[in-house]
Amino acid sequence: MATIDETRDAARNLNGVGRRPAVELRDATVVYPGGNVGLDGASVAIERGEFAFLVGPTGCGKSTFIRLLLREIDPSRGSVLIAGRDIGALPRKRIPKLRRNIGVVFQDYKLLPNRTVYDNVAYSLQVIGESRSSIRSKVPQILRMVGLSTKLNDYPDELSGGEQQRVSLARAFVNQPPLLLADEPTGNLDPETSLGIMQLIYRINRAGTTVIVATHDSQMVDRMRRRVIEMSEGRVVRDERGGMYGRRHHT
């Protein structure tokens, strides 16, 4: 029973009750089977309510960073803390609970192809055992927020890329997780659509959610002027607030 309470506490802390960073990597090293190094002693802390960009070339460790936070993989050295708790210590059975408190958005949307827009968003509420009536009120509301209230009954393959990413954002945010991770959310989208998606993510951040966006969209990063964490070969090589995508543009 204690572990359930701990999980709940962790969630509450993410919402800003505690004083610990929302996310912290301590000397995290990931070596994939086969010898590829995903992260090489990376240490970084992201505060509650912060909006941070993870930038760097392909293979620099951005996706490994995200996968560590979801505990898809375990660090071979060091530790990963969410709301001050080492998630490596979570028993396997608790991992679904951890993921319910983290919204995720991917470059390839990862929608369920056999479900309508409505059902895709409803699924993340069904997973946590939400009642039908609560689902019926929450889902249309969030879909209105992302501007898809007319496409409730469309299937993912009937939508444009931007629309699919909006559905994916709606799914990530519908149960108001304290932490939102986005891995190249605009990687497949044109600049204008990307801007719309980024504005949505920004809105979610302003509502109090900690947001981490891995991207190599330099225009977007330069425009937003948020915290930038630059990675290279698995290490954090630059970390500045209100930064630009590239070091050279910095004044």
Place this chain on the structure above:
Amino acid sequence: MRPLFFLREALRALRRNAAPSLAAFATILITALVLGVFIPVVKAATAKTNEVRNKIELEVYINDDASRAEVDELGNMIREIRHVESIEFIGKAEALRILRKRLGDKSGITEDLPGNPLPRSYRIKLDDPQNVDVVKSGLQPVGSDGKPRYISPAISDVKDREDQTEKILSATSTIKIILASLAGLLGLASILLVANTIRLSIFARRREVEVMRLVGATNWFIRWPFVIEGLLVGFAAGLVAVVLLWVVKVTVIDDWSDRFALIAGPDTVDFGVLVLVLLVAATAVSALGSGITLRRFLRV
């Protein structure tokens, strides 16, 4: 756990993604049909083989000068030998009647016999034909002088139609071994075929499983719809197979069985039992197969 929710999820998957389920359905249907034909055939063949084997028996001929009391005592002694299932006494008149029947048309020649030269005998049925030698040595144990001696002076001879016995024993064992290995191979092939089809159908949906895990679904939350889907597909395939078998039984087999004794053999599997076995096996294999195959995609 909410059974209705999981049932709806399973039905949705069947409706929206029918192709892999259809492949599993067809595989299970065909396997069940083959088994449904093969099981009764094996059963009937085994029954027939056993029937032939049970014809193996021993005959103990009795001296004509043995008294009635001696003959009765011999009967009791034979009954006490291990592996003797039952014995039957055949008197002189009975023996003559059997001989006449065997000779058929030519039975006229027995009319010329002076009296009845045929001996009385005991016919011994064995619990297992394999034990024929054990019983023989029970009737004729080796005495202290090293020579075999009959257990009673009333015995004149013991016969087992040796050559025939040997042939029947070796032929029927071969048939039994062949049938057993055929049944084993067919069973193995069925399981591999069904397992492989299920694996493919779930592999086609592994991305879906990955997404479900990422939004925090527990393993059983993901697994139940798959298990229920497997249950429905397996049951439907088993049901169709049973209906087809029943149609064939009514239109073809029942018609034939009036003419062919083998099919009507009393030891053929009861149709009701067969139906039950096929339905339960199809449903269980399909549901368990789905649940177990999913494990691979639920790790991490």
